[in-house]
Amino acid sequence: MIDRPIETAELQRALRRSRVVALLGPRQSGKTTLARQLVKPTSPNYFDLEDPQSLARLAEPALALKPLRGLVVIDEIQRKPDLFPLLRVLADRKPLPARFLVLGSSAPELLRQSSESLAGRLETVQLDGLRLVDVGLKNQPRHWLRGGFPLSYTARSNVDSLRWRKQFLLTLLERDLPQLGFTIPAASLLRFWTMLAHYHGQLWNAAELARSLAVNEVTTRRYLDVLTDALMIRQLQPWHENVAKRQVKSPKIYLRDSGLLHALLDIPDQLRLQLHPKVGASWEGYALEETLKHFSPDNAYFWATQNQAELDLLFTHNGKRLGFEFKRSDAPTLTPSMRIALSDLKLDSLTVIYPGDRTYPLAPHITAQPLSYLLGTQR
Numbered sequence: 001m002i003d004r005p006i007e008t009a010e011l012q013r014a015l016r017r018s019r020v021v022a023l024l025g026p027r028q029s030g031k032t033t034l035a036r037q038l039v040k041p042t043s044p045n046y047f048d049l050e051d052p053q054s055l056a057r058l059a060e061p062a063l064a065l066k067p068l069r070g071l072v073v074i075d076e077i078q079r080k081p082d083l084f085p086l087l088r089v090l091a092d093r094k095p096l097p098a099r100f101l102v103l104g105s106s107a108p109e110l111l112r113q114s115s116e117s118l119a120g121r122l123e124t125v126q127l128d129g130l131r132l133v134d135v136g137l138k139n140q141p142r143h144w145l146r147g148g149f150p151l152s153y154t155a156r157s158n159v160d161s162l163r164w165r166k167q168f169l170l171t172l173l174e175r176d177l178p179q180l181g182f183t184i185p186a187a188s189l190l191r192f193w194t195m196l197a198h199y200h201g202q203l204w205n206a207a208e209l210a211r212s213l214a215v216n217e218v219t220t221r222r223y224l225d226v227l228t229d230a231l232m233i234r235q236l237q238p239w240h241e242n243v244a245k246r247q248v249k250s251p252k253i254y255l256r257d258s259g260l261l262h263a264l265l266d267i268p269d270q271l272r273l274q275l276h277p278k279v280g281a282s283w284e285g286y287a288l289e290e291t292l293k294h295f296s297p298d299n300a301y302f303w304a305t306q307n308q309a310e311l312d313l314l315f316t317h318n319g320k321r322l323g324f325e326f327k328r329s330d331a332p333t334l335t336p337s338m339r340i341a342l343s344d345l346k347l348d349s350l351t352v353i354y355p356g357d358r359t360y361p362l363a364p365h366i367t368a369q370p371l372s373y374l375l376g377t378q379r
Contacts, residue, residue: 001033002130002134002135002150002153002154003134004030004034004130004134006131006133006134007030007034007125007127008034008037010125011023011034011038011101011125012038014123014125015038015071015099015101017123018099018121018122018123019091019096019099019100019121020087020091020099020100020101020102020118020121020122020123021099021100021101021102021122021123021124021125022077022102022103022104022122022123022124022125023035023101023102023103023104023124023125023127024103024104024105024124024125024126024127024231025105025126025127025128025231026105026128026129026149026230026231026232026256026257027105027168027172027176028149028150028151028168029127029128029129029148029149029150030127030129030130030150031075031103031105031127032048032075032103033150034127035073035075035101035103036073038071038073038101039071039072039073039101044068045068045070045071045072045073045098046072046073046075047072047073047074047075048075048076049074049075049076049077049079049080050075050076050079055080058080058083061080061082061083061086062086065086065090065098066090068097068098069097069098070098070099071098071099071100071101072098072099072100072101073100073101073102073103074100074101074102074103075103076103076104076105077102077103077104078104078105078180079179084117084118085117087100087102087117087118088117088118088121091118091121092121105176105180105230105231126296128148128256128289128293129147129148129149129150129153129257129259130143130148130149130150130153131148131290131293131294132290132371132374132375133294133374133375135153137372137375140371140372141270144258144273144282144283144286145158145161145258145259145262145267145269145270145273146158146161146165146259146262147165147257147258147259147260147261147262148257148258148259149164149165149168149257149259149260151164152164152165152168152259153259158268158269159268161259162262162263162268165259165260165262165263166263168260169190169193169260169263169264170186170190172230172232173186173189173190173193174186176230177189177226177230180229180230182226184222184223184226188213188223189223189226189227191213192209192213192220192223193227193232193264194264195209195212195213196209196224196227196233196253196255197255197261197264197265197278198265198278199253200253200254200255200261200278200281200282200285201252201253201254201281201284201285202252202253202281203248203250203251203252203253203304204224204235204250204251204252204253205250206220206221224253231256232255232256232257232260233253233254233255233256234253234254234255234256234289235251235252235253236251236252236253236254236288236300236301236302236313237251237301237302238250238251238252238301238302238303238304239301239302239303239311239314239345246305246306246307247303247304247305247306248304248305248306248310252302254285254288254289255285256289257289258282258285258286258289261278261282261285262282265278279328280328283326283328283355284312284326284327284328287326287353287355287371288312288313288324288326290371290374291313291324291326291353291374292313294374295315295317295322297315297316297317298315298316299315299316300313300314300315301313301314301315302314303341303345308337309336309337309340309341309344310337310341311323311324311325311337311341311345311350312324312325312326313325313326314345314347320348320349321345321346321347321348322347322348322349322350322351323341323342323345323347323349323350323351324350324351324352324353325338325350325351325352325353326352326353326354327352327353327354328354328355329354330354330356331354331356331368332352332354332362332368333362334362334363334366338350338352338362338363338366339363339366342363342365342366347365348365349365349366349367350365350366350367351366351367351368351369352366352367352368352369353369353370353371353373353374354368354369354370354371355370355371356368356370357370357372358370359373
């Protein structure tokens with residue numbers, strides 16, 4: 001098992017602050033493993049809603065949960081949304097005998113269910129796959145190729161890892177999404193997801209995808225939202241600054257896990273990855289996700305104008321407006337677009353992240369930094 005000290009510490013802080021904490025993340029991202037470090041699965045305080053025994057224990061939920069003391073874990077909470085009103089009642093007791101950690105694999109749906117019942121009582125913690133700091137810089141090529149799902153990353157070989165990821169895709173489409181209430185045919189959604197892999201890092205174009213799939217634009221939008229709700233796709237929204245330029249208004253689309261991207265593109269190893277036409281887009285998306293995991297901003301955006309000025313990533317951190325560009329290049333150089341973004345967006349700094357090993361300035365407030373700098377900077 002790979003230690004995840006950042007996520008563990010963040011979860012423990014949330015549990016000290018809040019009466020109910022939701023640990024949200026994609027399936028197989030390690031939520032259950034992390035929760036079981038806090039409460040043993042054999043404990044009466046642990047409920048797995050995919051386990052018939054746990055479901056039987058919760059046949060009368062008030063009788064099962066009310067007597068418990070300490071930390072109570074409920075895994076796959078989205079399977080019993082009727083528990084949320086009861087959790088509100090239990091979380092309002094004084095003195096408080098128990099706190100609750102609920103785990104969910106469909107963040108938007110879970111938040112919709114809990115927003116009314118647990119308003120002011122619920123704190124959410126996002127758990128993505130393994131981050132670069134968890135596996136170490138020397139393992140960065142493997143991490144990029146295989147992605148952050150623990151069972152994919154730790155597989156014995158690239159062949160086994162790719163087989164696991166392809167099986168994960170099928171299981172998600174054929175079993176998990178229908179259980180969450182999505183009724184889209186698995187074959188149609190897999191075809192859409194595969195096509196989306198070829199648009200990784202590009203602007204969303206519903207019309208083009210609709211033509212390729214022979215469906216209407218509303219259908220493609222629904223497919224995109226389903227995969228976004230399942231935490232497989234990131235829709236990076238555009239930032240609209242009050243500048244005298246025509247700005248792009250469509251989101252950019254990223255597959256959140258590089259390993260799943262490579263499985264959909266049928267890339268089995270590092271050599272094929274380096275030769276693939278999407279290698280640049282893959283690395284840029286990988287670096288973007290690592291940056292977001294590191295800083296954990298409340299909101300993140302990209303910026304682009306119709307005259308080709310653009311910025312890959314923009315967010316506010318510790319009161320400062322930060323910009324990022326991601327370049328798969330030996331030695332990135334200053335571009336006019338960087339100067340425009342720094343000036344028009346009033347950035348405090350612009351960092352160009354690249355797969356190198358040294359830091360150097362490009363201009364005042366613009367710096368080239370290797371991806372490894374994320375391992376040593378403070379959040």
